Amino acid sequence: MYSHGRVLSVATSAGTVTAVTAMPNTGMESTVQIAVAAAAGLLVWAGIYIAQSMFSKH
Amino acid sequence: MPIHTRERRKLALIIPAHNEQMVVGDTIRSAIRAGQSPDDIYVVSDGSTDWTVELAYLVLPDGHVLDQPQMGKAMAMANGILNFGLVQRYEWIHIADADGVFADGYFDELRRRLSPKFVAATGHLQSLKGGWIAKYRVFEYTMGLEVMRRIQSLLGTIPVIPGATCILRTDIVEHLDFLHPSLTEDMDLTLQIHRRKLGKIAYIPQAKALTQDPKDFADYHRQILRWYRGGWQMIRRHGIGRRAGRIDAYMGFMVLEEIVLLMQVTLLPIYCIAIGNYVPMATMFLVDLAAVLGITLWAAWLNRRPDIIAAFPLYYVLRFVNLYTFFRAWFEIVVLRKFGSDAPGWTTEGRRYRIAPEALGVANK
Numbered sequence: 001m002y003s004h005g006r007v008l009s010v011a012t013s014a015g016t017v018t019a020v021t022a023m024p025n026t027g028m029e030s031t032v033q034i035a036v037a038a039a040a041g042l043l044v045w046a047g048i049y050i051a052q053s054m055f056s057k058h
Numbered sequence: 059m060p061i062h063t064r065e066r067r068k069l070a071l072i073i074p075a076h077n078e079q080m081v082v083g084d085t086i087r088s089a090i091r092a093g094q095s096p097d098d099i100y101v102v103s104d105g106s107t108d109w110t111v112e113l114a115y116l117v118l119p120d121g122h123v124l125d126q127p128q129m130g131k132a133m134a135m136a137n138g139i140l141n142f143g144l145v146q147r148y149e150w151i152h153i154a155d156a157d158g159v160f161a162d163g164y165f166d167e168l169r170r171r172l173s174p175k176f177v178a179a180t181g182h183l184q185s186l187k188g189g190w191i192a193k194y195r196v197f198e199y200t201m202g203l204e205v206m207r208r209i210q211s212l213l214g215t216i217p218v219i220p221g222a223t224c225i226l227r228t229d230i231v232e233h234l235d236f237l238h239p240s241l242t243e244d245m246d247l248t249l250q251i252h253r254r255k256l257g258k259i260a261y262i263p264q265a266k267a268l269t270q271d272p273k274d275f276a277d278y279h280r281q282i283l284r285w286y287r288g289g290w291q292m293i294r295r296h297g298i299g300r301r302a303g304r305i306d307a308y309m310g311f312m313v314l315e316e317i318v319l320l321m322q323v324t325l326l327p328i329y330c331i332a333i334g335n336y337v338p339m340a341t342m343f344l345v346d347l348a349a350v351l352g353i354t355l356w357a358a359w360l361n362r363r364p365d366i367i368a369a370f371p372l373y374y375v376l377r378f379v380n381l382y383t384f385f386r387a388w389f390e391i392v393v394l395r396k397f398g399s400d401a402p403g404w405t406t407e408g409r410r411y412r413i414a415p416e417a418l419g420v421a422n423k
Contacts, residue, residue, distance in 0.1 A: 009318040050372075
């Protein structure tokens with residue numbers, strides 16, 4: 001339909017299943033830590049972008 | 059088979075418009091700059107109460123603007139085609155939205171590449187420069203057109219010819235029903251071509267058109283809600299999924315993508331909490347992040363738009379808004395059976411804004 005940007009979920013699901021299956025047990029904790037750090041990074045990035053957008057309007 | 063007569067000209071441009079004084083003049087001038095003669099441009103004003111008709115007449119010859127009572131976009135197209143005698147006088151008709159901008163050489167490319175081998179065509183669509191929503195649209199159009207539209211074209215499964223760049227061979231017009239009200243008349247026409255087996259739809263990426271995206275979040279939400287409601291309306295109307303056709307399989311895949319994404323953000327976290335292991339969820343997030351970031355960087359490079367990278371985290375917000383809206387529209391149309399018939403309104407009313415000169419600059423890159 002009109003949805004263009006989300007034609008990824010089947011591929012990313014397949015990638016996830018492959019990665020989790022192949023992942024050694026020792027890598028589990030670090031994967032969660034990296035994901036949390038990435039999510040936090042995205043939030044900070046979004047905050048900076050919004051603040052900059054608001055600042056540039058005034 | 060197409061009818062060929064020596065008298066017929068190659069390509070007419072018809073622009074249905076309702077209260078488009080903000081943009082219609084720029085759109086016509088853009089078409090002329092892109093290679094279309096004013097003699098081959100026509101405007102249908104559908105019940106406009108502003109200066110749309112007068113502004114169109116400033117640029118176009120006498121007799122090239124039809125001013126009709128408000129009947130809706132599809133009827134404006136049908137009446138314009140009939141009133142201007144386009145089927146008899148032209149081989150192809152290009153329908154365009156009133157807020158379109160065409161890249162240099164757009165119509166020359168079309169005239170060169172339109173072939174009797176297909177019955178309809180669509181050019182390449184790009185987003186005009188704008189705020190964070192326009193930036194997200196660069197990401198969406200790159201994925202949806204540079205990748206998916208080429209695949210759809212190869213498979214013969216283009217599900218929608220966008221209203222901004224919709225080209226029909228005139229001999230199929232009589233087989234199309236413009237009278238049935240629809241929230242998304244462009245998808246309705248496209249699915250009629252598939253269902254009636256009228257012929258192939260071509261994708262012509264060399265012909266680039268640009269479109270104006272919503273200027274704020276509320277406007278964006280209204281637009282995608284109309285698109286998704288219209289999409290589900292068309293799935294029901296054309297019985298998509300009830301036949302073993304290519305278009306059924308492809309649109310089934312598109313719905314599957316949404317269902318899988320919904321499961322990723324709902325069932326997967328529940329599953330991870332239940333088993334006390336967050337690795338699958340973390341891995342899913344990182345794989346998705348890598349894919350979306352990779353496409354964003356590629357889109358920035360391809361479109362020479364590095365500015366779109368800055369808004370990357372906000373794309374996640376819009377992706378989830380889209381997901382919610384998709385299933386909301388499904389519930390309204392498929393479960394509640396709402397919007398069975400529609401008044402001939404225009405959802406573009408009040409949405410337009412002047413196209414900034416710096417935004418137009420991208421049209422000629």
